[in-house]
Amino acid sequence: MSDPILILDNVSKTFRRSGGAPVRAVNNVSLTVGRGETVALVGESGSGKSTLGRIALGLLAPDSGRVVLEGRSLGDLSPGEFRRARVAMQPIFQDASSSLNPRRPARELMTQALRGQDGASDARSAELLDRVGLSPGRDYLPRFPHEISGGQRQRLAVARALAMNPRLIIADEPLSGADVSIRGQILNLLLDIKAERGVAYLMITHDISIARHFADRVAVMQHGVIVETGPAEAVLSAPTHPYTRQLVAAVPVLEAPAQA
Numbered sequence: 001m002s003d004p005i006l007i008l009d010n011v012s013k014t015f016r017r018s019g020g021a022p023v024r025a026v027n028n029v030s031l032t033v034g035r036g037e038t039v040a041l042v043g044e045s046g047s048g049k050s051t052l053g054r055i056a057l058g059l060l061a062p063d064s065g066r067v068v069l070e071g072r073s074l075g076d077l078s079p080g081e082f083r084r085a086r087v088a089m090q091p092i093f094q095d096a097s098s099s100l101n102p103r104r105p106a107r108e109l110m111t112q113a114l115r116g117q118d119g120a121s122d123a124r125s126a127e128l129l130d131r132v133g134l135s136p137g138r139d140y141l142p143r144f145p146h147e148i149s150g151g152q153r154q155r156l157a158v159a160r161a162l163a164m165n166p167r168l169i170i171a172d173e174p175l176s177g178a179d180v181s182i183r184g185q186i187l188n189l190l191l192d193i194k195a196e197r198g199v200a201y202l203m204i205t206h207d208i209s210i211a212r213h214f215a216d217r218v219a220v221m222q223h224g225v226i227v228e229t230g231p232a233e234a235v236l237s238a239p240t241h242p243y244t245r246q247l248v249a250a251v252p253v254l255e256a257p258a259q260a
């Protein structure tokens with residue numbers, strides 16, 4: 001693949017807690033995300049997906065291995081260089097409230113994200129809020145995170161991520177916290193953003209139907225190891241690894257008619 005945006009090169013992470021056996025959460029994982037590509041990372045609970053996502057984001061240092069973002073190894077950067085490089089890569093988490101300061105209204109949360117860019121203004125903030133379906137955006141500017149619904153908070157988190165003009169979005173179960181009725185809307189929003197801006201995604205999900213709907217490529221993780229990877233449709237319709245087969249068999253097909 002030419003010029004990938006993100007390379008995880010042989011990364012490992014073991015958690016050691018006093019009184020417990022060490023947990024090898026991520027074990028020699030290599031994974032590449034191309035520019036504009038969407039890679040879904042799937043696997044059951046505890047397989048190491050979030051740990052790998054946190055390593056990719058530079059929130060957690062791997063015990064060994066490298067994270068290369070746009071050609072630069074994160075471990076080699078000074079804190080200042082890291083902060084600047086990190087802008088290219090924005091996270092979206094399951095629980096938007098954890099990433100939104102509850103004491104700041106949407107106006108300030110947006111201005112903060114737009115800071116350092118040309119044209120940080122209420123008009124620009126409102127435009128981004130409109131873009132994510134918080135409309136009219138102007139009406140949302142004075143609202144605090146607790147004054148909007150969970151789905152609206154997730155949209156605000158997406159608007160904030162977009163304000164940074166990312167080239168890669170790392171989304172860890174971005175739909176799990178949202179009501180079933182608005183999951184589709186948020187998923188479509190993420191798809192539109194991909195089409196409009198050519199943003200690449202690392203989409204962490206335990207939901208195979210989301211991976212199938214959203215991703216170009218899928219990587220299947222089990223016990224800290226990637227056991228299968230390939231084009232999403234091919235892997236998910238004809239899995240070769242027994243674990244992937246098991247995952248696929250465990251979920252109803254999205255298009256299947258509802259059973260009474």
Ligand SMILES: Nc1ncnc2c1ncn2[C@@H]1O[C@H](COP(=O)(O)OP(=O)(O)OP(=O)(O)O)[C@@H](O)[C@H]1O
Pocket residue numbers: 015016017023024025043044045046047048049050051052206
């Ligand atoms: N900070 C931590 N300290 C100790 N163990 C941890 C820590 N974070 C994760 N683990 C362990 O590492 C393993 C992988 O956890 P991780 O959160 O990456 O899984 P996951 O695939 O994201 O699961 P889920 O689908 O439930 O979110 C688990 O066994 C977990 O208990």
Ligand SMILES: [Mg+2]
Pocket residue numbers: 049050051172
């Ligand atoms: Mg997780």
